[in-house]
Amino acid sequence: MIDLKQNVQYIKGVGPNNLTLLQKLGINTLEDLITFFPRNYEDRSKPKKINELVDGEEALIDVICASKMNETRFARNKVMLKMLVRDDTGDCVLTWFNQTYLKDKFKVGERYQFYGKVNIRYGRIEMAHPVFDKGGLSKNTGKIIPIYPLTYKLSQNKLRGIIENGLKIALGKLEETIPEYILKQYNLEDINTATKQIHFPDNFAEYSKARRRFVFEELLTVQLALSSLKSRYDKETDGTQFDKNVKMSEVINNLPFKLTKAQLRVLEEIDRDMESNKPMNRLLQGDVGSGKTIVSIIAAYKAAKSGYQSAIMAPTAILAEQHIQEFKNVLDKFGIKCELLLGGMRTKQRREILEQLKNGEIDVLIGTHALLVEDVEFKNLGLVVTDEQHRFGVRQRASIISKGSNPDVLVMTATPIPRTLALILYGDLDISIIDELPPNRKKIETYPVMKNMERRIEEFIRANVSKGRQAYVVCPLVEENEEFENFKSVVELAEHYQNNVFPEFTVAYLHGKMKQKDKDEIMKKFKNGEIQILVSTTVIEVGVNVPNANIMVVQNAEHFGLAQLHQLRGRVGRGEYQSYCILIYESNSRTTKERMKIMKETDNGFIVAEKDLELRGSGEFFGTRQHGLPEFKIANLFEDVSILKEVQDLVLKIEQEDPKLEKEENKKLNKLVEEKFKNRMSL
Numbered sequence: 049m050i051d052l053k054q055n056v057q058y059i060k061g062v063g064p065n066n067l068t069l070l071q072k073l074g075i076n077t078l079e080d081l082i083t084f085f086p087r088n089y090e091d092r093s094k095p096k097k098i099n100e101l102v103d104g105e106e107a108l109i110d111v112i113c114a115s116k117m118n119e120t121r122f123a124r125n126k127v128m129l130k131m132l133v134r135d136d137t138g139d140c141v142l143t144w145f146n147q148t149y150l151k152d153k154f155k156v157g158e159r160y161q162f163y164g165k166v167n168i169r170y171g172r173i174e175m176a177h178p179v180f181d182k183g184g185l186s187k188n189t190g191k192i193i194p195i196y197p198l199t200y201k202l203s204q205n206k207l208r209g210i211i212e213n214g215l216k217i218a219l220g221k222l223e224e225t226i227p228e229y230i231l232k233q234y235n236l237e238d239i240n241t242a243t244k245q246i247h248f249p250d251n252f253a254e255y256s257k258a259r260r261r262f263v264f265e266e267l268l269t270v271q272l273a274l275s276s277l278k279s280r281y282d283k284e285t286d287g288t289q290f291d292k293n294v295k296m297s298e299v300i301n302n303l304p305f306k307l308t309k310a311q312l313r314v315l316e317e318i319d320r321d322m323e324s325n326k327p328m329n330r331l332l333q334g335d336v337g338s339g340k341t342i343v344s345i346i347a348a349y350k351a352a353k354s355g356y357q358s359a360i361m362a363p364t365a366i367l368a369e370q371h372i373q374e375f376k377n378v379l380d381k382f383g384i385k386c387e388l389l390l391g392g393m394r395t396k397q398r399r400e401i402l403e404q405l406k407n408g409e410i411d412v413l414i415g416t417h418a419l420l421v422e423d424v425e426f427k428n429l430g431l432v433v434t435d436e437q438h439r440f441g442v443r444q445r446a447s448i449i450s451k452g453s454n455p456d457v458l459v460m461t462a463t464p465i466p467r468t469l470a471l472i473l474y475g476d477l478d479i480s481i482i483d484e485l486p487p488n489r490k491k492i493e494t495y496p497v498m499k500n501m502e503r504r505i506e507e508f509i510r511a512n513v514s515k516g517r518q519a520y521v522v523c524p525l526v527e528e529n530e531e532f533e534n535f536k537s538v539v540e541l542a543e544h545y546q547n548n549v550f551p552e553f554t555v556a557y558l559h560g561k562m563k564q565k566d567k568d569e570i571m572k573k574f575k576n577g578e579i580q581i582l583v584s585t586t587v588i589e590v591g592v593n594v595p596n597a598n599i600m601v602v603q604n605a606e607h608f609g610l611a612q613l614h615q616l617r618g619r620v621g622r623g624e625y626q627s628y629c630i631l632i633y634e635s636n637s638r639t640t641k642e643r644m645k646i647m648k649e650t651d652n653g654f655i656v657a658e659k660d661l662e663l664r665g666s667g668e669f670f671g672t673r674q675h676g677l678p679e680f681k682i683a684n685l686f687e688d689v690s691i692l693k694e695v696q697d698l699v700l701k702i703e704q705e706d707p708k709l710e711k712e713e714n715k716k717l718n719k720l721v722e723e724k725f726k727n728r729m730s731l
């Protein structure tokens with residue numbers, strides 16, 4: 049047995065300097081070190097012929113030295129070495145800068161292997177700074193070399209050496225983490241072989257096998273953890289069964305607009321769940337503005353007319369207030385009583401509401417986290433709706449659910465999560481999707497622009513605000529020292545706007561560090577038009593509805609995920625006015641341009657999200673903070689869907705046969721879940 053938790057400082061090759069650099073990469077233990085997987089590989093195993101070389105690629109050539117080293121001195125003590133090599137298809141010039149020790153290294157007529165970046169100009173083939181071996185392939189060439197992610201000041205060579213030393217200690221002694229029967233059934237490589245091959249693959253077939261094993265393990269762990277969550281909902285107990293004679297169509301026919309096909313389909317699914325006695329556990333996904341609120345209103349109608357109460361949870365007071373208006377507009381005329389409960393209410397008022405809630409006078413209670421407080425007691429809570437779900441943890445969901453006896457649960461989110469990800473993140477929920485916007489929405493015009501257009505953007509804002517409109521300006525996220533820097537940039541920009549650019553308008557700012565009360569105050573003022581220009585961090589991302597605002601400017605747009613940009617864009621285009629989303633970017637990289645193009649051309653949140661996932665990988669998709677799951681070390685949900693399917697089938701089977709992982713053969717699985725999720729998922 050080896051100690052995987054031993055500090056990485058005891059590994060050969062790790063000095064005090066390297067140690068800090070390793071720690072920056074999140075490598076603290078031997079285990080961290082050997083599970084720090086390469087992000088890419090260089091194939092230095094198969095030589096190419098010189099006439100097959102392609103400009104810009106890195107390649108290996110197997111050649112004869114054809115000239116003496118040519119030495120050119122220039123500037124002060126700078127030296128360039130050039131040497132001609134040749135195979136049976138052509139010539140290639142090798143170049144090195146300032147590496148005089150190579151001067152007498154090579155002999156004309158001898159055979160060598162060189163690996164380096166190919167540069168072809170006017171038919172002249174060159175290779176700069178190649179590494180080499182003499183005679184046969186061995187040390188620096190002749191194999192597949194791992195490239196590790198983000199090594200900063202730690203060179204690839206150095207890190208590769210340290211990992212090699214770590215592997216020397218660990219290989220052959222690693223304890224298998226996956227049960228034998230699963231390894232066999234799914235044809236997975238054992239942990240020792242896979243660990244060797246993922247770092248130093250003998251060939252790409254071996255690499256693929258190793259990768260498959262780790263992806264499988266990672267996805268299996270997540271799915272098992274979700275499964276254990278799901279089993280917490282007691283499937284044996286009956287849920288609430290709502291009255292079949294209460295027809296949703298009563299409300300639907302009474303609305304000032306026609307529901308979209310997607311809304312109707314989703315309502316049918318919800319209606320079916322509500323009438324069955326199995327507790328509903330449903331995720332409702334719908335793009336910004338797709339009309340999720342009305343769906344929850346109709347569900348609450350069904351609950352109330354069946355004699356049950358509903359709880360509607362919103363992440364902020366502003367959103368809760370927005371909701372109560374909409375609920376009242378629809379439900380008042382049916383004699384359904386809706387109330388609002390917020391933190392910081394006057395004691396007398398609060399007591400009154402709690403009283404009415406307990407004796408059943410209130411049918412629908414809408415509020416924030418304030419609903420979770422212990423003394424909030426329902427008479428018979430039958431339906432729980434949480435809006436903008438990603439702001440609520442699993443624990444909070446469980447806490448509101450416990451205020452009823454197995455109430456039906458509807459979770460609404462505006463983040464259009466690609467289906468594969470939704471399965472991972474919400475494996476414990478059924479999924480409904482509103483994939484259609486109400487008709488007659490004006491398309492928001494999106495303009496990606498470079499930073500030097502700032503003056504023109506300001507004039508554009510001025511022109512619109514002068515006509516009575518309002519504007520949002522979202523400030524860049526600064527990664528280092530995040531909270532402080534974001535705070536600073538928001539406040540500074542707001543002051544600059546107010547004092548120097550827009551003295552004739554009222555400018556205000558909003559950021560995450562402000563007290564909820566102050567944020568609500570600012571939003572209220574923005575809503576009723578007292579503030580015209582709102583400078584903000586992404587705190588305004590979710591749910592806010594100010595139809596009069598028609599401009600959304602996002603600074604440093606390249607720092608945001610596409611899904612997030614789409615959310616921000618969704619803050620405008622909510623009223624009758626033509627709306628604009630202006631994305632300011634500085635980076636001229638190809639990815640940035642590609643991403644800006646997607647934003648300009650696509651207004652469908654699901655497509656944006658899929659593309660985002662494709663471009664950035666699932667790890668970054670949500671950022672870490674918004675969900676309780678760890679980032680994936682190796683799985684890529686875009687590429688690994690088929691492995692995910694295998695894993696899901698397996699987990700389904702395990703759920704049926706051994707849900708608590710008690711059988712001897714599943715002991716290892718228990719450990720897997722425990723180890724990885726100790727702190728993250730505990731309720």
Ligand code: ADP
Pocket residue numbers: 305306307308311334335336337338339340341342462486487593
């Ligand atoms: P979201 O899904 O982002 O929460 P909302 O529920 O806030 O969207 O709906 C946005 C707006 O669209 C609201 O003003 C709502 O009244 C309106 N709306 C919802 N459904 C329809 C529809 N079928 N036709 C027209 N307007 C609709």
Ligand code: MG
Pocket residue numbers: 340341435462591
């Ligand atoms: Mg909403």
